[in-house]
Amino acid sequence: MKNRLRVLRAERNWSQADLAERLQVSRQSVNAIETGRFDPSLPLAFKLGKLFDARIEEIFESEAEGGTQAK
Amino acid sequence: MLFFGCRNRNFSPLQRRSLAKFGSLMLLAVVMLTVAHEAAEHSTVSKSMVMVLDLLPAFPIMLMIRVVSQYLTQETDEFIRLLVMRSLLWGIGTTMVADIALSAVAHDPRALHFAVVYNIDVFTVTAMIALSLQLRRAQ
Numbered sequence: 001m002k003n004r005l006r007v008l009r010a011e012r013n014w015s016q017a018d019l020a021e022r023l024q025v026s027r028q029s030v031n032a033i034e035t036g037r038f039d040p041s042l043p044l045a046f047k048l049g050k051l052f053d054a055r056i057e058e059i060f061e062s063e064a065e066g067g068t069q070a071k
Numbered sequence: 072m073l074f075f076g077c078r079n080r081n082f083s084p085l086q087r088r089s090l091a092k093f094g095s096l097m098l099l100a101v102v103m104l105t106v107a108h109e110a111a112e113h114s115t116v117s118k119s120m121v122m123v124l125d126l127l128p129a130f131p132i133m134l135m136i137r138v139v140s141q142y143l144t145q146e147t148d149e150f151i152r153l154l155v156m157r158s159l160l161w162g163i164g165t166t167m168v169a170d171i172a173l174s175a176v177a178h179d180p181r182a183l184h185f186a187v188v189y190n191i192d193v194f195t196v197t198a199m200i201a202l203s204l205q206l207r208r209a210q
Binding site for chain 1: 147148149150151153154206209210
């Protein structure tokens with residue numbers, strides 16, 4: 001799953017550690033999500049949405065759908 | 072390796088606490104297994120007492136499972152939980168493979184005692200190495 005986490009984080013000048021602290025997860029988790037090696041659970045995705053004041057689909061995008069509207 | 076982890080500042084208090092409990096119980100299991108083996112080999116204790124001593128190490132091992140279970144329940148970081156689960160699977164898988172290999176070469180009943188101690192060591196070392204490698208990859 002692709003995501004805009006790195007961009008959103010950079011816009012706010014947050015390091016991975018800053019974001020990890022705000023999410024109450026490890027920095028490794030943030031890195032794994034950013035690089036697409038780990039897809040977060042729904043509660044963590046909602047937490048990200050709330051933190052960046054964005055909807056989940058504005059942060060994450062299914063690679064299979066290629067950016068088209070969700071079914 | 073386990074005791075080093077207990078002091079690692081990169082670990083959360085929950086992780087350090089769980090490692091300390093797990094390490095202590097593992098040590099206790101190894102000591103109990105050694106005592107049971109020595110009692111069976113060299114002392115004049117009754118057969119029923121030897122059986123009791125042989126069964127006692129099962130308790131720290133069950134408590135180790137409980138510690139891991141509690142840790143997984145309390146760990147709030149889902150990615151770290153995934154890495155721990157994968158490491159445990161590596162530990163269990165490697166121990167089973169090592170057991171099969173050992174059973175092919177060790178036909179001596181006395182080797183059974185060492186096999187159990189060896190199991191604990193292989194499981195712990197493999198799981199810790201797998202976790203370290205995965206954490207390094209996630210940096």
